[in-house]
Every structure is written in structure tokens, then in C-alpha cells.
Amino acid sequence: xxxxxxxxxxxxxxxxxxxxxxxxxxxxxxxxxxxxxxxxxxxxxxxxxxxxxxxxxxxxxxxxxxxxxxxxxxxxxxxxxxxxxxxxxxxxxxxxxxxxxxxxxxxxxxxxxxxxxxxxxxxxxxxxxxxxxxxxxxxxxxxxxxxxxxxxxxxxxxxxxxxxxxxxxxxxxxxxxxxxxxxxxxxxxxxxxx
Amino acid sequence: xxxxxxxxxxxxxxxxxxxxxxxxxxxxxxxxxxxxxxxxxxxxxxxxxxxxxxxxxxxxxxxxxxxxxxxxxxxxxxxxxxxxxxxxxxxxxxxxxxxxxxxxxxxxxxxxxxxxxxxxxxxxxxxxxxxxxxxxxxxxxxxxxxxxxxxxxxxxxxxxxxxxxxxxxxxxxxxxxxxxxxxxxxxxxxxxxxxxxxxxxxxxxxxxxxxxxxxxxxxxxxxxxxxxxxxxxxxxxxxxxxxxxxxxxxxxxxxxxxxxxxxxxxxxxxxxxxxxxxxxxxxxxxxxxxxxxxxxxxxxxxxxxxxxxxxxxxxxxxxxxxxxxxxxxxxxxxxxxxxxxxxxxxxxxxxxxxxxxxxxxxxxxxxxxxxxxxxxxxxxxxxxxxxxxxxxxxxxxxxxxxxxxxxxxxxxxxxxxxxxxxxxxxxxxxxxxxxxxxxxxxxxxxxxxxxxxxxxxxxxxxxxxxxxxxxxxxxxxxxxxxxxxxxxxxxxxxxxxxxxxxxxxxxxxxxxxxxxxxxxxxxxxxxxxxxxxxxxxxxxxxxxxxxxxxxxxxxxxxxxxxxxxxxxxxxxxxxxxxxxxxxxxxxxxxxxxxxxxxxxxxxxxxxxxxxxxxxxxxxxxxxxxxxxxxxxxxxxxxx
Amino acid sequence: xxxxxxxxxxxxxxxxxxxxxxxxxxxxxxxxxxxxxxxxxxxxxxxxxxxxxxxxxxxxxxxxxxxxxxxxxxxxxxxxxxxxxxxxxxxxxxxxxxxxxxxxxxxxxxxxxxxxxxxxxxxxxxxxxxxx
Numbered sequence: 001x002x003x004x005x006x007x008x009x010x011x012x013x014x015x016x017x018x019x020x021x022x023x024x025x026x027x028x029x030x031x032x033x034x035x036x037x038x039x040x041x042x043x044x045x046x047x048x049x050x051x052x053x054x055x056x057x058x059x060x061x062x063x064x065x066x067x068x069x070x071x072x073x074x075x076x077x078x079x080x081x082x083x084x085x086x087x088x089x090x091x092x093x094x095x096x097x098x099x100x101x102x103x104x105x106x107x108x109x110x111x112x113x114x115x116x117x118x119x120x121x122x123x124x125x126x127x128x129x130x131x132x133x134x135x136x137x138x139x140x141x142x143x144x145x146x147x148x149x150x151x152x153x154x155x156x157x158x159x160x161x162x163x164x165x166x167x168x169x170x171x172x173x174x175x176x177x178x179x180x181x182x183x184x185x186x187x188x189x190x191x192x193x194x
Numbered sequence: 195x196x197x198x199x200x201x202x203x204x205x206x207x208x209x210x211x212x213x214x215x216x217x218x219x220x221x222x223x224x225x226x227x228x229x230x231x232x233x234x235x236x237x238x239x240x241x242x243x244x245x246x247x248x249x250x251x252x253x254x255x256x257x258x259x260x261x262x263x264x265x266x267x268x269x270x271x272x273x274x275x276x277x278x279x280x281x282x283x284x285x286x287x288x289x290x291x292x293x294x295x296x297x298x299x300x301x302x303x304x305x306x307x308x309x310x311x312x313x314x315x316x317x318x319x320x321x322x323x324x325x326x327x328x329x330x331x332x333x334x335x336x337x338x339x340x341x342x343x344x345x346x347x348x349x350x351x352x353x354x355x356x357x358x359x360x361x362x363x364x365x366x367x368x369x370x371x372x373x374x375x376x377x378x379x380x381x382x383x384x385x386x387x388x389x390x391x392x393x394x395x396x397x398x399x400x401x402x403x404x405x406x407x408x409x410x411x412x413x414x415x416x417x418x419x420x421x422x423x424x425x426x427x428x429x430x431x432x433x434x435x436x437x438x439x440x441x442x443x444x445x446x447x448x449x450x451x452x453x454x455x456x457x458x459x460x461x462x463x464x465x466x467x468x469x470x471x472x473x474x475x476x477x478x479x480x481x482x483x484x485x486x487x488x489x490x491x492x493x494x495x496x497x498x499x500x501x502x503x504x505x506x507x508x509x510x511x512x513x514x515x516x517x518x519x520x521x522x523x524x525x526x527x528x529x530x531x532x533x534x535x536x537x538x539x540x541x542x543x544x545x546x547x548x549x550x551x552x553x554x555x556x557x558x559x560x561x562x563x564x565x566x567x568x569x570x571x572x573x574x575x576x577x578x579x580x581x582x583x584x585x586x587x588x589x590x591x592x593x594x595x596x597x598x599x600x601x602x603x604x605x606x607x608x609x610x611x612x613x614x615x616x617x618x619x620x621x622x623x624x625x626x627x628x629x630x631x632x633x634x635x636x637x638x639x640x641x642x643x644x645x646x647x648x649x650x651x652x653x654x655x656x657x658x659x660x661x662x663x664x665x666x667x668x669x670x671x672x673x674x675x676x677x678x679x680x681x682x683x684x685x686x687x688x689x690x691x692x693x694x695x696x697x698x699x700x701x702x703x704x705x706x707x708x709x710x711x712x713x714x715x716x717x718x719x720x721x722x723x724x725x726x727x728x729x730x731x732x733x734x735x736x737x738x739x740x741x742x743x744x745x746x747x748x749x750x751x752x753x754x755x756x757x758x759x760x761x762x763x764x765x766x767x768x769x770x771x772x773x774x775x776x777x778x779x780x781x782x783x784x785x786x787x788x789x790x791x792x793x794x795x796x797x798x799x800x801x802x803x804x805x806x807x808x809x810x811x812x813x814x815x816x817x818x819x820x821x822x823x824x825x826x827x828x829x830x831x832x833x
Numbered sequence: 834x835x836x837x838x839x840x841x842x843x844x845x846x847x848x849x850x851x852x853x854x855x856x857x858x859x860x861x862x863x864x865x866x867x868x869x870x871x872x873x874x875x876x877x878x879x880x881x882x883x884x885x886x887x888x889x890x891x892x893x894x895x896x897x898x899x900x901x902x903x904x905x906x907x908x909x910x911x912x913x914x915x916x917x918x919x920x921x922x923x924x925x926x927x928x929x930x931x932x933x934x935x936x937x938x939x940x941x942x943x944x945x946x947x948x949x950x951x952x953x954x955x956x957x958x959x960x961x962x963x964x965x
Contacts, residue, residue, distance in 0.1 A: 026834050033842045040846055040869050044853030049862065056865050059846075063872050070839065072879045075896050079875075082900050087868060087907050094861045094911040098918045109856050110927045112809045116855030119817045124848035126824050131840045138836040140884045147883070147893055155890040156897070167901055174905035178912040806933025809926055813855050 025142060029069045036062035047104040049095050057088050070140070072147030197247045198256045200240045201274050201327055204284065207233040207240075208291070209320035212313045219309025230312035231295045234319055238288035241323070245281035249693070253277035255329060255393060267388060275329030275393045278693030279528050283460055284326040286535045287453045289679075291319040293672045294448040297543050300666035301444055301550075311351060315448060318344035322453050326460065331380045331390045334461070338376075338425070341454050342369050348445040349438045361437035368434040372424020379417025382410070383468065392464055399467035408471055415468055415475030418461070419482075426458030426512045429486040433755055435509055439501040443549065446501060447542030451508050452535040459515040459531055463524040470522055473618050480520035480621030484628035487513030489753060491635035495642060495737045496749035500545050500555045503643055507584060508538060510632055514599055517625035522617040523602030525694040529687070530595035533583065537592055537680035541580035544673055547573040548647065558735065561646040574648055576673040581644050583680045585637040585713050588706070594684030597701035600629050600709055604702075633709045637716035642736050645724050839880035847873035860914045860924040864907060871903045 036059050043055035060083045067076035156164060211233035219226050248254060257273035295315060302308045321340035328334050343366075350362030380390075386408050387395045398406040408414060422428065427435040438450045449455075462469060462479075469475050487510045494506035511534045518527035549555045551570040552563055560566060567574045583592035606622035687699035723736035732738075738746050748754060803814075846869060853866025875896045882892025918924050 026838065029834065029838055033838065036842065037845055037849065040849040043869065044849055044857065044862075044866055049859060052862055052865060056868065059869065060872060063846075063876060066839065066842070066876060067879055070834075070879055070883045072883060072893055072896075075875075075879055075893055078897060078900055082904055083868070083872070087904060090907055090911055091861060091865055091868075094864070094914060097915055098859075098861060098924045100859070100861070105859075107858055107925070108862065110809055110858040110925075112807075112813055112927070113856040115813050115817075116809075116852050119813055119820065119855060120848045120852035123816065123820045123823075123851060124845060126820055126827070127844040127848065128841055130823075130827055131844055132837055135836045135840055138884065140834045140836050140839075140880070141886070142834055142883070144886070146886055147879070147890075152890050152893055155888075156894055159889050160894045163898065167898055171901060171905050174909050178908045181909070181912040181916055801934045804934035806930030807927050808929075809855055816851060816855065 025069055029066060032062050032065045032069070036066065045109075047106065047108045048102075049100040049105060049108065050092070050102065052108075053088060053092050053095060056091070057084055060084055060088070067147070070147070071142055071145040073145070074147055074149040074152045076147075197244055197254055197276065198274060200247075201244050201254075201276055204237050204240050204244065204288065205320045205323040205327065207237045207320075208316040208323070212317035212320060215309055215313035215316065219313065223309060226309045226312055227299050230316060231292070231299065234288065234292045234295045234316060237319070237323065238285070238292040241281070241285040241288040244276060245285045245693075248276050248278070248281045253393065257329065257391070260330075260333070268384065268390065270332045270390060271330045272333060273329035273391055273393075274327050275391075276327065279460070279463055279524070280326050282532060282690075282693055283456070283528065284323055286532050287319065287322050287326060290452040290535055290539045290676075291315070291322075291448060293539060293543070293676055294444045297447075297546070297669055297672040298442075298444045300668040301546055302442060303666070305442075307351065311348070311442065311445070314344050314347050315445065318348070318449060318454070322457065325457055329392050331384055331392060334392070335377060335380060338421075338457065338461075339373065341449075341457065342366065342373065342425075345369070345438070345449050345454060348449060349441040351441050351445065355440065357437075358440040361434075361440040365434040365438045368431050369424040372421045372431050375417045376421020376424070379414050379421065382417065383408070383414045386410070386414070396465065396467050399471060408468065411468065411471035412474045415472045416478065418465065418468070419475060419479060422458035422462055422516075423482065424458075425461075426455050426516065427486075427509045428458070428482050428513065428516055429489060430755065432486060432490065432509045433752065433759065436497075436502045436505040436752065439499070439505050443501065443542060443546030446505075447539045447546070450505065451538040451542050455508060455512055456515075456531050456535060459512060459519065459527055462516070462519045463528050463531075466519065466522065466524050469519070470617065476520050476522070477618050477621045479516055480618070480624050483513045483516035483520050484624045485513075486510065487517060487628050487632040488635070491632050491639065492741070493749045493752055495635060495639040496741060496746045498556050498558050498735075498750070500549060500557055500560070500643070500647070501542075503557070503639060504538070504541055504545060507541075507636070507639065508534075510636065511538070511584075514596065514629060514632060517629060518599040518602055520617075521603050521606040521622045521625050523599070523606075523697065525691065525697045525699060526595070526598035526602045528694060529598050529690055529699055530592075532686075533591040533595040533680075533683050536676060536683055537580045537583035537590075540576055540673065540676040540680045541584065543669070543676065544573045544576035544580060547669060547673070548577065557643065557646045561735070567648045572670045572673050576677050577647070578644065579677050579680050581640040583684075585640040585717065586633055586709060587637075587713060588701075588710060589684060591680055591682065591684035593706075593710070594687050594699070594701060596629070596633065596709065597706055598687065598699040600626070600633075600705040601699075601702050602697075603629055604705055630709065630712055634712040634716040637713035638720045638740065639737070641717040641720040642724070645721065646735065836880065836884050839876055843873045843877040843880070846870075846876065858925050858927060860917070860926050861911070863926060864910050864914070867910075868903060868907065871899060875899050 039055045039058035039062060043052050043059055046052040046055060060079065064076045064079040064084075067073070067079060211229050215226055215229050218229075254276040255274065257271045259269045260272040262269050295312070298308075298312065298315065302311060305311065318341055321337040321344065324337035325334050325341070328337065346362050346366040349365050350358050352358045353362075383395065384390045387398060387406075389395065399408070420431075424431045435450055435455065439446055441450075469479065490506045490510035490513060494503050494510065497503045497506060511530070515527045515530050515534070518524070518530060545555075547570055548560075548566065551573065552560050552566055554560065579590065583590035586593045586596040588594075603622050603626040606617050607619060607626050687701070691697060691699055719740065720736045723739035727736060727739060741749055751757070803810075850866045850869030850871075850873060853869060854863055857863045857866060878892040878896045878899070880892075882890060882896075885892075914924055917929065921929065923929075
């Protein structure tokens with residue numbers, strides 16, 4: 001890690017216009033990263049299903065903070081709105097509707113767990129090695145904010161307007177699909193049971 | 195109408211009739227009878243016209259190229275060659291065919307398959323006439339094979355009976371066994387002679403001017419002989435003919451007595467110079483002819499079925515014709531062919547009436563049945579005339595033609611210098627002896643047939659006759675029409691030489707006396723045996739006394755030739771088939787199964803992984819991706 | 834800021850999500866883990882976009898798209914999960930094995946009615962949706 005920290009300190013001296021000093025940004029980033037990772041790990045290991053959803057909230061919220069630290073403010077607020085506002089609520093509804101137990105459920109993990117652990121650790125080791133090896137001499141210049149809403153909006157509605165519209169159609173299709181799946185199959189199962 | 199046009203029309207008329215009957219037989223059954231009879235009748239009239247016009251003059255030849263072959267010098271031609279042999283045999287064929295068609299209108303009155311029968315007989319007639327008139331070997335072969343297939347269908351006319359099906363198949367296969375060498379022989383002959391035209395080949399071989407000889411005459415002659423033996427039912431390919439009696443009686447009369455079986459003899463007569471070019475082939479022909487004639491006559495003496503007696507008699511008479519050819523006398527052979535065609539057709543048609551009246555074809559049953567003579571007087575008289583002709587009693591037709599054969603054989607045996615070149619003296623002696631022996635035996639079985647079917651010395655026949663179906667007038671008319679040539683054709687020896695090669699066919703006193711004496715001895719011995727058996731109250735079959743019971747059984751089974759064929763050909767083939775099946779099932783299939791087992795094993799292993807749990811699949815997938823990733827990273831780092 | 838930090842965080846977050854996808858039994862929990870993986874990807878996109886200072890803001894725009902897609906995915910996925918639950922009475926991923934090979938596969942699904950084939954398809958589709 002010493003090879004990593006030395007350039008970090010060197011980079012910290014270059015910019016001074018941020019609220020936090022560059023090294024401060026970095027420290028906050030790392031702290032929040034620890035929180036995000038911890039919440040994520042708790043989310044995938046918790047035996048309380050509802051707790052897992054709440055840990056997910058923490059992880060995603062922490063991620064929004066990370067976006068802010070990376071000066072991508074618009075993304076951060078979208079993350080908060082969409083993920084925290086709707087996705088997690090949806091997931092909670094899902095848990096509720098599938099009658100997830102309130103207390104700890106001993107069978108939250110499948111028998112595949114040891115194998116999953118091995119695979120995930122191997123993947124993590126490989127990827128971390130590669131990423132660290134690839135980007136150990138790369139720094140992000142955070143002196144000019146890069147994720148401001150006006151710039152992003154301009155780009156979105158000039159360059160990316162066509163994919164944007166396509167995406168809106170996709171969302172509509174997903175909406176219709178979700179409704180169709182729920183409704184048609186309900187009639188189906190009623191027939192089957194009747 | 196020129197003679198050539200008439201000759202062209204002759205095969206075309208029955209052919210067109212056959213096509214028309216096949217096309218309209220189902221929709222317009224009323225037209226079948228006229229369509230069957232009238233074109234054949236017209237063809238018969240035309241053949242007689244052609245024969246009279248030709249009148250033994252120089253051969254008429256007309257040809258047009260039918261199709262080129264690979265060799266521009268060797269085209270297949272639609273050629274006519276009208277010499278005395280051709281016009282006479284064609285007249286015989288057409289007249290017998292007309293008689294048979296007429297007879298069939300009555301005989302097969304109630305047969306539901308009469309249209310197809312009539313069409314096949316017409317087609318057969320057309321093919322036979324084509325064979326007779328054509329001058330091209332390939333066209334001859336076409337007619338030859340069409341006859342074969344018609345014979346197959348007609349023998350199997352009553353295909354509901356297993357015996358008929360088996361007989362049809364046997365006839366087809368045995369004749370094909372001869373036809374394959376025949377085809378090869380034709381091709382060898384044509385490639386050596388440089389032409390398919392029979393007249394060109396014969397002229398080249400006989401003309402003293404043309405310096406032309408076959409390179410392999412024995413090979414060609416023996417190959418052709420195989421086809422002839424198949425078609426003309428010579429030993430050892432004769433076994434199909436007795437079985438072929440399963441067909442309708444008129445078809446037997448036409449095909450298996452008068453015409454098709456004569457085609458082989460006719461072809462040898464046309465191509466005789468090819469055969470005389472090889473002494474060995476003539477010797478083989480003489481041996482085959484002698485064996486066939488004597489063996490068939492003995493077998494005929496032991497048969498119980500009326501039609502089988504006649505079938506064996508046909509084989510024997512064909513053997514005599516082949517014997518005449520073996521001593522180089524095609525005049526005698528064709529003369530006997532003509533008379534035999536007439537009286538054998540008569541015999542078969544009379545036998546058809548007789549079987550209908552008696553309700554059975556078995557001589558043993560007829561011998562115990564009363565009044566056949568009175569119930570079927572026409573058949574009785576026709577049969578009597580035919581049998582007298584067969585037994586060569588003067589002045590019936592068979593006497594003169596057999597006399598011609600005997601005379602030719604005697605000439606060749608006693609005076610080799612006077613015989614045609616290339617005729618072996620040993621063969622001539624063999625033919626002479628066989629002909630005399632056959633004359634004796636023929637008279638014996640003819641007498642036996644006549645006595646057993648019509649007579650009993652003590653009027654002691656127990657079984658009354660069932661009420662017979664009416665015999666139609668047409669049938670009777672045909673019988674008497676055919677009786678005339680059977681009776682009188684022998685006298686044609688005066689005029690026939692002018693049509694044929696010109697050798698005298700007149701009977702000589704010495705051979706006449708010997709042959710007639712042999713015939714009388716045979717007849718008398720049979721009559722004596724028959725009387726004695728009646729007096730000793732035994733089954734009234736003189737053949738049993740004459741042959742002895744064990745030999746009789748052998749002869750009745752055709753000398754067990756079928757059993758020998760089974761042992762020599764069928765059993766090894768079946769054994770080979772079983773061996774092949776065994777090898778295929780146990781050896782080849784083992785490899786196949788082994789080849790299938792390994793993928794099967796792998797498949798069973800792999801399908802265990804297919805446990806339905808998506809998480810397992812995904813885990814394996816991600817693990818594989820990680821492994822790939824590590825490998826790629828290491829490779830790129832190392833590289 | 835050193836680029837290694839967000840990149841490493843994204844990698845670790847992704848692997849945690851991966852572990853969740855592979856190890857969790859409840860299908861809703863698997864969907865949550867998928868959200869974690871998607872979030873990791875989003876973080877990567879944002880970090881690299883900021884690093885490259887892209888004029889078109891490709892990374893951030895794609896992150897927006899990704900969030901929208903995630904919302905769509907979670908909607909459809911949950912609809913399917915609910916349907917499976919209604920039909921099978923369970924959302925345990927390792928019990929939805931109607932597509933396994935061999936005899937008796939249909940009995941192992943815990944199906945209640947005769948409509949085995951469509952329900953098996955539903956289960957499979959649900960699982961496919963959880964594997965991005």
C-alpha cells in the first residue's frame with residue numbers, strides 16, 4: 001500500500017478549491033467505502049430478510065455519497081430518488097407479498113454457499129489484482145466538477161436523446177409487461193385451481 | 195400394301211391391341227373381346243399373306259436406325275429380315291395366338307381378370323412376332339425379355355394361389371438365369387462381328403467370299419446357349435416349365451407349348467452358323483438335347499397331372515428340336531417346331547376342356563371316372579389326334595417332322611462328310627440314339643395318357659362324373675381348327691424345303707420303319723402293362739409297371755432336380771445370408787454399439803450436472819469466467 | 834483522487850453482489866444482490882467518466898440509463914417472483930427445479946395443478962431475469 005499512498009499524498013497538494021482538501025476527500029471516500037462494503041456484506045449475509053433490505057438501503061445511500069464525492073451530483077440525487085425511493089420499497093413489498101418471516105430465517109442461504117464464497121473470493125482477488133495493477137498510476141482530477149445537472153442535461157438531450165427515448169419505450173414495455181404477467185396469470189391460476 | 199408394310203404391321207397390331215385393352219379394359223369391358231381377337235386375327239392373316247408373298251424367295255430386308263450406340267459403326271436398327279424361317283414361324287405364332295385368343299373368350303368367360311389376361315397375351319404375341327421378324331439382336335432381346343415378363347404375369351394369373359405365385363417367380367428367375375449370359379453373348383458376338391444385324395453376321399460366316407471368323411466361337415455359342423436353354427426349357431434350366439402349368443390352360447398352350455419355348459430353338463436356327471463354328475458348342479448342345487429329350491420323356495411317363503405330362507412332353511420335343519440343331523439341320527428343327535406348335539397347342543386346348551369336364555387335372559382320378567369320352571367327344575377326338583401326332587404315328591404331322599430329325603441325325607452320324615461342317619459325329623450318334631429312345635418313350639406316355647384318361651377295359655369305373663359345365667361352341671371350333679394342321683401339316687414336307695434351306699424333309703423308309711417300330715413297341719408295352727394292372731386290380735397306371743416304383747417316384751419328382759438345386763444353390767445362399775446376418779449382428783453391431791456407448795456414458799455423466807438448480811449453473815459459469823480471466827491475465831502478463 | 838479507490842470499491846461491491854446471487858436462497862434476496870452488482874457497475878461508470886472528463890458525459894448518462902434499467906428489471910423480476918410464489922407457494926431458488934433432467938422432475942417442483950409446463954417455464958424465466 002505504500003506504493004499507493006505516496007502518490008496519493010502528492011496528488012493531495014495539487015488542488016485546493018474543494019470543500020474538503022483532496023486528501024480529505026480521499027479519506028472520506030475511503031471511510032464511506034468501508035461503510036458501503038460493510039452494509040453490502042451484511043445485506044448478503046443477514047438472516048433477517050427485512051434487515052437485508054435495510055442494509056441495502058445503507059449501501060446504496062453510501063454509494064450516493066460516493067457519487068457526490070466524485071462530483072457527480074446529479075447521479076447521486078437520481079440514485080437516492082430511484083434506488084432508495086422506489087427500488088427498495090419495491091423489494092420490501094416483494095418480501096412482504098411473499099410472506100417473508102419477520103424474525104431470522106435459518107434457511108436464507110442455500111447449500112451452494114461455500115462454493116459461492118470460493119468463487120466470489122477468487123473473482124474479487126483476480127479483479128482487485130488486475131484493477132490495482134492497471135490503475136496504480138492514475139489520478140482523478142476533481143478540481144472541476146464534472147457531474148453538474150446543466151452539463152449532464154445538455155448532453156443527455158443533445159447527444160443521447162435517441163437512446164433516452166428508446167429507454168423510455170423500454171420502461172413503458174416493462175411496465176406493461178409487469179402488469180400483464182400479474183393479471184393474466186392470476187386468471188390462469190384461478191382457472192387451474194377451479 | 196407391300197410385303198414389308200404388312201410385316202411391320204404384324205407385331206404392331208397386337209401391341210396396339212394390348213395397349214388399348216390395358217387402357218380401356220376397366221372402363222369398357224365390352225370391347226375387350228373384339229380387341230383381343232380381331233387384331234390378332236388380322237395379324238395372323240397378314241403373316242399368312244407375308245408368307246405366301248415371300249414364298250421362299252430371297253430374304254426381304256428392310257432397316258431403319260433406331261438409336262445410335264456409343265460406337266457409330268454399331269447402331270441399333272429396327273430391321274426386318276423376312277426369310278422362309280421367319281415367315282413360317284410367324285404364321286405359326288399368329289395362328290396359334292388367334293386360336294388361343296378365340297379359345298380364351300370362351301374358356302375365361304367368367305374370369306374377372308380377363309382384360310389384363312387378354313392384354314398380356316396380345317403383348318406376348320407382339321413380342322414373339324417381333325422376335326421372329328427382327329434382324330437386330332438388341333431388338334430381338336427386347337422382344338425376348340417382354341415375352342419373359344408376360345410369361346411371368348400369365349403364370350401368376352391366379353395369384354391368389356401360392357403355387358401360382360411360386361411358379362411365376364421360379365419361371366422368371368430361371369429364365370433370367372439364362373438371359374444374363376444370353377445378353378453377354380449378344381454383346382460379345384456383336385462386338386466381334388461389328389454389327390447387331392443377324393443377317394450380316396450369318397452372311398459373313400457362311401459366305402465363302404467374306405474372310406470372317408469369330409475369335410471366340412465356343413464362348414459366344416455357349417453364352418447364347420445358356421439363354422436358349424432358359425427360354426426353351428433345356429436341361430438344366432427346364433425346371434420352370436412344369437411349374438408354369440399353374441397358369442391358365444390357354445396361356446400354357448400359347449406360351450409354354452407352342453411359341454415362347456420355341457423362341458430359343460428359333461434363335462439357334464437363325465444363328466446356326468455361329469454354332470457350327472464351334473464343334474464343342476454343338477457337342478454340348480447335342481448332350482443337352484439328348485439328356486433333355488430322354489429325361490423329360492421318362493418324367494412325363496410318371497406324372498399324374500395331365501398338364502404336367504404335356505409340359506414334360508414339351509420339354510422332350512424341344513430337346514428333339516435342339517438335337518436337330520446339334521446335327522446342323524435347322525430345316526428339320528423348324529419343321530418339327532411348326533408341327534409341334536400345332537399339335538401341342540391342340541393338346542393343351544383339349545386338355546383345358548378335359549380338365550373342365552372332369553373337374554380335375556389328375557390322371558389317377560380321371561382313370562376312376564366314368565364317361566369322359568362320351569361327355570367330351572370333341573376333346574376326346576382332338577386329344578387322340580394330338581397324341582397320335584405326338585407319338586409320331588404316320589400319317590400324322592409329328593411323324594414327318596420327327597422323321598426329318600432322325601434322317602438328319604442319321605446322315606450326320608453315318609456320313610460325316612455329307613453333314614454340315616463342324617457337326618461332331620459323336621454328337622450325331624447321341625442325337626440319333628436319343629431320338630429313337632424318345633420316340634419309344636413318347637409313344638409310351640402318349641398311350642398311357644390316352645388310356646388312363648378315356649378308357650377302361652372292364653367298364654368298372656366307379657365314380658360318376660359331376661355335371662360338367664357347358665363347353666362353348668367357340669372352344670370346340672378352335673379345337674377342330676387346330677386339329678387340321680395337327681393332322682395334315684406333315685405333308686408339308688413336300689413344299690417346306692423351298693421356304694427353308696432346301697434339304698429334303700421327306701421320310702426315308704429305313705428310319706421310318708425303325709422309329710415307327712419303336713413307337714409301336716412303346717405303345718404296345720404300355721397297353722400291356724395297363725391291362726395287367728387292371729387284371730391284378732392295382733391302380734391303373736402303366737407308368738408304375740414300366741418304370742418300377744422307386745424309379746417312378748424319382749421321375750415323378752423330375753429326378754429331384756429341384757432338390758438338387760435347393761441343396762446346391764439355395765442352401766449355400768441361405769447359409770451365406772445367415773452368416774452375413776450373424777456377422778452383421780454380432781461383429782459389426784458390436785462396433786456400432788461400442789461407438790454409441792461412449793457418447794452415452796459421457797451423456798449420462800453430463801446430465802447429472804443438469805440438476806435444475808439455476809444457482810449451480812451460474813456458479814459454474816462464473817467460476818469458468820474467473821478461470822478464463824486469470825488465464826488471460828497470466829498469458830498477457832507472461833507474453 | 835486515486836482512481837484505484839473507486840475501482841476497487843466497485844470490484845469488491847460487485848463480488849459481494851455476486852456472492853449474494855450465488856449463495857442466497859430467497860429469490861427476493863437474489864434480486865437485491867443483483868442490485869448491488871448493478872450499483873457497482875454504476876460506480877465504475879461514474880468514476881471513469883469523471884477521470885476521463887468526457888465531454889459527452891457518456892459514463893454518467895449510461896449510469897442514468899442503468900438506473901432506469903434496474904428499475905425496470907426489478908419491476909419485472911418482482912412480478913415474476915410474485916407469480917411463482919402464487920403458483921408454487923415458495924420463492925426458494927433451489928426448489929424451483931422443474932427443468933432438471935431425468936424422471937420425476939415434475940414432482941420435485943411442488944406443483945399443485947396440472948399446468949406443470951407453463952409453471953416450469955415461469956420459474957426458468959424468473960431465474961434468467963436474475964442473472965444479468
